[in-house]
Amino acid sequence: MTTPTTTRAGNATGTAAGTAAGTATGTATGDQGPAVRVAGLRKEYGPRVAVDRVDLEIHRGEVFGLLGPNGAGKTTTIEILEGFRRRSGGTVDVLGQDPGRAGRAWRDRIGIVQQSGTDHDGWRVGELVEQIARCYSDPLPTTEALELVDLADRHKAVLGDLSGGQRRRLDLALAVVGRPELLFLDEPTTGLDPQARRACWDLIERLRADGTTVLLTTHYLDEAERLADRVAVLVGGRIREVAAPAALGGPDAGTEISWWEDGRTKSVTATDVGAVLAELRERLGADVPGLEIRRPSLESRYLRLIDPAGDRGPDGDTPGRSGNR
Numbered sequence: 470m471t472t473p474t475t476t477r478a479g480n481a482t483g484t485a486a487g488t489a490a491g492t493a494t495g496t497a498t499g500d501q502g503p504a505v506r507v508a509g510l511r512k513e514y515g516p517r518v519a520v521d522r523v524d525l526e527i528h529r530g531e532v533f534g535l536l537g538p539n540g541a542g543k544t545t546t547i548e549i550l551e552g553f554r555r556r557s558g559g560t561v562d563v564l565g566q567d568p569g570r571a572g573r574a575w576r577d578r579i580g581i582v583q584q585s586g587t588d589h590d591g592w593r594v595g596e597l598v599e600q601i602a603r604c605y606s607d608p609l610p611t612t613e614a615l616e617l618v619d620l621a622d623r624h625k626a627v628l629g630d631l632s633g634g635q636r637r638r639l640d641l642a643l644a645v646v647g648r649p650e651l652l653f654l655d656e657p658t659t660g661l662d663p664q665a666r667r668a669c670w671d672l673i674e675r676l677r678a679d680g681t682t683v684l685l686t687t688h689y690l691d692e693a694e695r696l697a698d699r700v701a702v703l704v705g706g707r708i709r710e711v712a713a714p715a716a717l718g719g720p721d722a723g724t725e726i727s728w729w730e731d732g733r734t735k736s737v738t739a740t741d742v743g744a745v746l747a748e749l750r751e752r753l754g755a756d757v758p759g760l761e762i763r764r765p766s767l768e769s770r771y772l773r774l775i776d777p778a779g780d781r782g783p784d785g786d787t788p789g790r791s792g793n794r
């Protein structure tokens with residue numbers, strides 16, 4: 470993927486084709502505040518509460534990761550922010566407007582990769598990008614949008630002939646063709662091969678360097694760690710924690726201690742490191758073989774956050790537990 474020559478789109482009359490366009494005639498205001506500000510957000514589907522009292526602030530120019538297990542409420546939240554889903558309660562401000570009322574000028578400033586992806590089987594790749602580009606006031610040239618996602622050579626291909634990964638990359642091209650200020654990416658790299666995933670990460674990093682704000686949902690913690698300035702962990706519709714990936718879990722996350730014993734590496738996550746080391750030294754001698762002491766991985770800190778009492782197995786032992794593996 471190559472570098473976008475991004476400049477910001479002004480307010481215009483574009484409506485993202487293939488998306489549920491807003492119908493109100495909103496005017497962009499409040500451009501000095503955060504890109505996204507959510508307070509007390511609630512969404513009910515009948516008796517089920519999918520999102521409950523969520524407060525969030527996403528700064529302009531940051532990549533913000535929304536993490537959480539299946540059914541946590543990530544897509545519901547992101548679709549409310551995109552203006553595609555009505556909320557049951559709370560206040561939402563996205564680029565200075567309420568997405569439930571915002572109009573075409575507001576939509577011109579955002580880009581979206583939805584979880585479900587594009588569904589235009591009979592279209593040719595280039596035609597679809599051109600069609601979507603027409604909805605924006607200052608789009609990228611079609612070739613440039615396709616080059617960004619390494620699909621320039623598939624310009625004339627019919628969508629139905631693309632692989633799953635190529636379709637996902639096309640979704641990305643459609644999301645950035647309008648030079649968005651704010652990009653919503655709902656599991657953008659699902660289905661991509663490792664090389665395409667890395668290329669997608671590079672693209673997101675370049676967009677951030679160019680000032681684009683990105684809200685990303687992902688189940689890949691390496692992706693969140695690499696890309697996100699901050700992450701929020703959502704569980705059962707409620708925010709458990711918001712932090713930089715390196716700080717997630719706080720001091721309570723404990724320390725991971727690993728060593729070599731009985732022909733294999735064993736490890737434990739503990740809050741009282743001194744006690745574990747004393748026990749190891751007594752058993753294995755002062756120079757504990759292969760001793761390493763480190764902060765637990767993002768994955769084990771995340772797993773502990775979403776299920777504090779859980780039995781996490783490898784790389785996810787509970788802090789304070791003296792057992793090992």
Ligand SMILES: Nc1ncnc2c1ncn2[C@@H]1O[C@H](COP(=O)(O)OP(=O)(O)OP(=O)(O)O)[C@@H](O)[C@H]1O
Binds near residue numbers: 514517543545
């Ligand atoms: N249209 C709907 N009608 C009823 N319930 C829904 C609807 N959409 C989502 N839900 C429910 O709301 C909850 C949150 O769903 P949501 O899709 O927002 O979660 P998610 O975190 O995005 O999950 P995943 O990681 O699997 O995509 C789930 O219990 C889901 O079953």
